[in-house]
Amino acid sequence: MIKGKNALVTGSTSGIGLGIARALAGAGANIMLNGFGDAKAIEQLQAGLAAESKVKVGFSGADLSRPEQIRDLVAAATRELGGVDILVNNAGIQHTAPVDEFPEDRWDAILAINLSGCFHAIKAVLPQMKSRNWGRIINIASTHGLVASVHKSAYIAAKHGVLGLTKAVALETARTGITCNAICPGWVLTPLVQKQIDDRAAREGIPIERASIELLAEKQPSLEFATPEQIGGLAVFLCSEASAQMRGAAVPVDGGWVAQ
Ligand code: NAD
Numbered sequence: 001m002i003k004g005k006n007a008l009v010t011g012s013t014s015g016i017g018l019g020i021a022r023a024l025a026g027a028g029a030n031i032m033l034n035g036f037g038d039a040k041a042i043e044q045l046q047a048g049l050a051a052e053s054k055v056k057v058g059f060s061g062a063d064l065s066r067p068e069q070i071r072d073l074v075a076a077a078t079r080e081l082g083g084v085d086i087l088v089n090n091a092g093i094q095h096t097a098p099v100d101e102f103p104e105d106r107w108d109a110i111l112a113i114n115l116s117g118c119f120h121a122i123k124a125v126l127p128q129m130k131s132r133n134w135g136r137i138i139n140i141a142s143t144h145g146l147v148a149s150v151h152k153s154a155y156i157a158a159k160h161g162v163l164g165l166t167k168a169v170a171l172e173t174a175r176t177g178i179t180c181n182a183i184c185p186g187w188v189l190t191p192l193v194q195k196q197i198d199d200r201a202a203r204e205g206i207p208i209e210r211a212s213i214e215l216l217a218e219k220q221p222s223l224e225f226a227t228p229e230q231i232g233g234l235a236v237f238l239c240s241e242a243s244a245q246m247r248g249a250a251v252p253v254d255g256g257w258v259a260q
Helices: 015-026 039-053 067-081 104-132 153-172 191-204 208-219 228-238
Strands: 006-009 030-034 057-060 086-089 135-140 178-185 250-253
Touching: 006 015, 006 067, 015 030, 015 039, 015 086, 015 135, 015 228, 030 039, 030 067, 039 057, 057 067, 067 104, 086 104, 104 135, 104 153, 104 178, 135 153, 135 228, 153 178, 178 228, 191 208, 228 250
Parallel strands: 006 030, 006 086, 030 057, 086 135, 135 178, 178 250
Antiparallel strands: none
C-alpha cells in the first residue's frame, strides 16, 4: 500500500520527523524532507536515505511559520516526487515559561508552526488527494494535546488545536479514501526534549542523567523514552489499509502518561 506512494514529512531533518521519514522510506515511499540544519549534513541524510531505501528523496528548507513557503513546499514535493499522497505534519517547536511571563513572539511562533502550519499544509494537499480519492494525513500532536502541564501554555494550546483540526478534517473527508489522524507522543529523547533536560539540570544543579530520570518519573510511568522508530512504525500503520477506518483518532505513544 505504501510502496511507490509519495510522502511529505515536515520537520524531518531531526528527531521524530526523521524517524517517520526513515520508516516510510523503509516501507517504499518516496520522501520530501523538510526542516532546518547544516546544509552538508542534510545533503548526506538525503543521499543516505535514498541509497538505503532505494526511493526518491527530495529536500526543502521551507519555513513552516510562513504560509506562502508551506504552499511552495507542497508544490515542490508535487513537482519533484509526482504528488503528495501522505502528509505528516510534524514540524514543531517548544518554549517554556509561566503564562504571565510568556514572550509574545514565542506564543505567535509556536501557534504559527505547531498549529497553523498544519492547516496550511492540509489545505494545500487536500485537492490532489481528493482527485485521487486516496490520502493519509498524520498530525504529530502530543500528550500535551490531551492533558496540560505547567509553563507550556502556547504548546498546549497549539497541540489541543491540532487534535481539533484532526477531527474536523477527518469528518470532512469521512466519505473518501483520505484519512486524518493524530499521534500523541509522550517523552521522546530528541533535541527538543534534550533542551528541557539540560535546562532542568542547570536549574536544579543536578547531573543530566538525574534530570532525565526526574523528567520521566514526573509523567511517564514506563520510565522509558518512546523512540522515533516507534512513532515511525505507527505512522506506517496509519498509512496502511488496516487503518482505513481510523478517522479523527488521537493515538498516544506515551509509556502510560495519559492512562493515569
Ligand atoms: P526536533 O527539534 O528534534 O525536530 C523538529 C524538526 O522541526 C526539525 O527538523 C526542525 O528543523 C524542524 N523545524 C523547526 N522549526 C521549523 C520551521 N519553522 N519550519 C520548518 N521546520 C522546522 O523535535 P522533535 O522532538 O522531533 O519534535 C517533532 C514533533 O514531535 C513536534 O511537533 C513536537 O511537538 C512533537 N512531539 C515531540 C515530543 C518529544 O518528546 N520529543 C513529544 C510530543 C510531541
